[in-house]
Amino acid sequence: AKDSFSWEEYLKETSAIPAPPSCFRQARAPPSNDFKVGMKLEAHDPRNSTSVCIATVMGLTGVRLRLRLDGSDNSNDFWRLVDSSDIQPIGTCEKNGDMLQPPLGFRMNASSWPMFLLRTLNGAEMAPATAFKKEPLRPPQNNFKPGMKLEAVDKKNPYLICPATIGEVKGDEVFIMFDGWRGAFDYWCKFDSRDIFPVGWCSLTKHSLQPPGNSVTLPKSLQILPASPSKPNRRSMQSPYRLPNPLPPLPVRKGVRGRRPKSET
Ligand code: MLY
Numbered sequence: 001a002k003d004s005f006s007w008e009e010y011l012k013e014t015s016a017i018p019a020p021p022s023c024f025r026q027a028r029a030p031p032s033n034d035f036k037v038g039m040k041l042e043a044h045d046p047r048n049s050t051s052v053c054i055a056t057v058m059g060l061t062g063v064r065l066r067l068r069l070d071g072s073d074n075s076n077d078f079w080r081l082v083d084s085s086d087i088q089p090i091g092t093c094e095k096n097g098d099m100l101q102p103p104l105g106f107r108m109n110a111s112s113w114p115m116f117l118l119r120t121l122n123g124a125e126m127a128p129a130t131a132f133k134k135e136p137l138r139p140p141q142n143n144f145k146p147g148m149k150l151e152a153v154d155k156k157n158p159y160l161i162c163p164a165t166i167g168e169v170k171g172d173e174v175f176i177m178f179d180g181w182r183g184a185f186d187y188w189c190k191f192d193s194r195d196i197f198p199v200g201w202c203s204l205t206k207h208s209l210q211p212p213g214n215s216v217t218l219p220k221s222l223q224i225l226p227a228s229p230s231k232p233n234r235r236s237m238q239s240p241y242r243l244p245n246p247l248p249p250l251p252v253r254k255g256v257r258g259r260r261p262k263s264e265t
């Protein structure tokens with residue numbers, strides 16, 4: 001059946017090699033996920049990493065947690081590995097003499113934070129210390145090479161992990177290219193990023209793995225680079241909500257010159 005993605009077949013088809021597991025800052029034997037939905041923990045606010053907040057586990061996916069900061073809205077969920085140094089048991093902050101902070105965009109008045117915190121923690125199910133795993137050491141150096149395959153978090157849709165290729169290596173950074181997506185989701189990251197995984201990680205941790213997209217990426221040697229001025233805007237191939245370009249003229253009211261807001265172009 002051709003309905004599920006197979007690395008084995010795909011590596012053959014693309015005659016590519018997977019990046020060696022030693023390149024990644026991931027445990028060779030993935031940790032277990034001992035968290036449960038509803039448990040509370042402390043987490044660094046992704047939008048303000050110096051502050052530590054209360055978070056609730058909203059979901060489990062493989063060895064990742066879907067987290068929501070208490071007092072925040074439901075549109076800023078984020079994902080962390082169970083062995084991420086961004087999360088810790090409730091009480092850690094206080095033990096270190098620090099104070100728990102309201103999340104950026106706290107939906108109440110700042111003055112109600114102390115009472116909100118008290119109520120949030122009262123009777124809460126706290127994630128046990130044993131659920132938090134030690135973050136793996138970073139590999140001593142960047143050993144990635146262009147062309148190596150891997151699994152990577154799609155930062156624009158961070159619940160997704162997808163087949164990807166190392167496009168470029170520069171110092172401590174690597175360029176992550178998502179197979180079959182024409183560059184729209186590609187990004188640079190540090191070689192020791194927690195968002196990149198060796199081939200087979202999803203299967204090993206029971207996380208879903210997206211199949212590659214269906215746009216063809218020609219090998220560099222066969223690519224015809226468009227002349228710079230006519231280079232198509234990648235966004236034009238992505239967003240289904242584009243307005244026609246050029247825009248149709250606006251109806252002009254008597255005595256008023258038609259103007260359109262800048263944001264439409
Ligand atoms: N449906 C969305 C999500 C695309 C996800 C791309 N990833 C897997 C690289 C879109 O087409 O924008």
